[in-house]
Amino acid sequence: MCAIVCLMSMSCAMASDSCVGIKGAYWPSDSSFPPSAIDTTLFTHIYYAFLNPNNVTFKFDVDDLTAKLLRGFTSTLRSKNPPAKTLFSVGGASAGGSVFARMASTAATRKSFIHSSIHVARKFGFDGIDLDWEMPQNPEEMEHFGVLLGEWRVEIKKEALRNRRPQLLLAAATYFSVDFFLDKVYRAYPVAAINENLDWINAMCYDYHGSWDTSATGAQAALFDPKSNISSSYGLGKWIEAGLLRSKLIMGLALYGRTWKLKDASLQGIGAPAVDAGPGRGALTFNEIEAFNMEKNATVVYDAATVSVYSVAGTSWIGYDDPRSISVKVKYARTLKLRGYFFWAVNGDHEWRISKQAKQTWDYYQR
Ligand SMILES: *[C@@H]1O[C@H](CO)[C@@H](O)[C@H](O)[C@H]1NC(C)=O
Ligand SMILES: *[C@@H]1O[C@H](CO)[C@@H](O)[C@H](O)[C@H]1NC(C)=O
Numbered sequence: 333m334c335a336i337v338c339l340m341s342m343s344c345a346m347a348s349d350s351c352v353g354i355k356g357a358y359w360p361s362d363s364s365f366p367p368s369a370i371d372t373t374l375f376t377h378i379y380y381a382f383l384n385p386n387n388v389t390f391k392f393d394v395d396d397l398t399a400k401l402l403r404g405f406t407s408t409l410r411s412k413n414p415p416a417k418t419l420f421s422v423g424g425a426s427a428g429g430s431v432f433a434r435m436a437s438t439a440a441t442r443k444s445f446i447h448s449s450i451h452v453a454r455k456f457g458f459d460g461i462d463l464d465w466e467m468p469q470n471p472e473e474m475e476h477f478g479v480l481l482g483e484w485r486v487e488i489k490k491e492a493l494r495n496r497r498p499q500l501l502l503a504a505a506t507y508f509s510v511d512f513f514l515d516k517v518y519r520a521y522p523v524a525a526i527n528e529n530l531d532w533i534n535a536m537c538y539d540y541h542g543s544w545d546t547s548a549t550g551a552q553a554a555l556f557d558p559k560s561n562i563s564s565s566y567g568l569g570k571w572i573e574a575g576l577l578r579s580k581l582i583m584g585l586a587l588y589g590r591t592w593k594l595k596d597a598s599l600q601g602i603g604a605p606a607v608d609a610g611p612g613r614g615a616l617t618f619n620e621i622e623a624f625n626m627e628k629n630a631t632v633v634y635d636a637a638t639v640s641v642y643s644v645a646g647t648s649w650i651g652y653d654d655p656r657s658i659s660v661k662v663k664y665a666r667t668l669k670l671r672g673y674f675f676w677a678v679n680g681d682h683e684w685r686i687s688k689q690a691k692q693t694w695d696y697y698q699r
């Protein structure tokens with residue numbers, strides 16, 4: 333009997349909550365693209381990026397202007413047809429990691445942060461909170477990250493019981509792999525604490541190559557890399573191998589590309605010699621890339637080995653994803669039985685060409 337029940341609850345036959353696909357996207361709050369322009373037929377969850385705590389008290393000080401933005405964001409997305417769920421995302425690359433390292437290191441500071449985050453989520457009508465700590469630097473910080481998640485979930489459960497509401501969602505954006513195998517200081521995420529306390533993680537399967545290495549072009553979000561382990565297939569595989577539940581793993585997709593200036597216009601493949609960052613000082617959104625390609629009559633090449641696309645015009649080289657490469661990646665996520673995918677960031681795809689392709693591919697393989 334138990335065997336049957338357990339089996340059923342692990343399969344998607346019952347369309348239980350843990351089986352519903354997540355189609356997420358981050359909305360950068362400094363973008364000129366309004367939340368009202370988001371096509372919610374294409375996304376289930378939209379992340380407000382970013383809201384950060386005071387670096388001394390670890391509480392969220394929300395000024396009037398931000399309060400207005402937060403309320404506008406949640407009420408707009410809730411009233412769309414269909415409504416999208418909203419989370420606010422804490423952290424991000426520009427916030428750095430040290431504020432979270434300090435916050436997570438003592439019980440008192442964790443408590444301040446946790447209480448304030450729950451208060452803000454309810455006050456402004458969010459469905460959940462997403463922690464984008466970039467990045468825990470050593471094994472001790474990883475341990476504190478795990479402790480934080482446990483205490484956070486306890487408080488979320490208490491609040492839900494107290495107010496008779498569904499629990500807030502709790503998610504985190506993470507490195508593409510479960511471990512930082514490329515760094516001098518080896519460390520790995522606390523997988524057991526993640527399985528127990530988070531609804532899911534958003535694995536950032538991009539930024540593998542960029543203007544921090546101008547010596548050669550690269551596929552910044554390669555699904556496969558024949559020459560190294562810096563690829564989404566490797567990173568996602570490591571998460572699963574380490575025991576992360578597949579129902580908690582979400583694959584990151586980029587609505588932007590990275591650019592280089594070629595050393596020699598006639599040498600133009602992936603890994604070609606480069607001398608500098610290219611157009612957009614190293615990064616362009618998918619919209620901008622499409623406009624650039626058109627204006628410069630760029631040559632566009634699909635690279636099946638990495639599942640990525642690049643365009644070349646003179647010495648300008650851009651590595652990115654288009655609807656075709658995204659479709660292969662989403663199919664791959666389906667094959668791995670992941671929970672879903674998310675995009676950074678929603679303002680990069682004004683005409684929804686990539687977002688539509690991703691949804692179609694995901695829904696097709698659901699059958
Ligand atoms: C905290 O933030 C303030 C203002 O943004 C900054 O001046 C200060 O250096 C930060 N302190 C730490 C310890 O990061
Ligand atoms: C990739 O990682 C595996 C272990 O997971 C290791 O055996 C292999 O040597 C690595 N390959 C490269 C090219 O670093």
Ligand SMILES: *[C@@H]1O[C@H](CO)[C@@H](O)[C@H](O)[C@H]1NC(C)=O
Nearest residue numbers: 626627628629630631632644
């Ligand atoms: C665009 O490039 C192609 C070759 O890639 C060339 O045949 C064509 O003439 C070019 N068009 C313009 C308007 O430059």
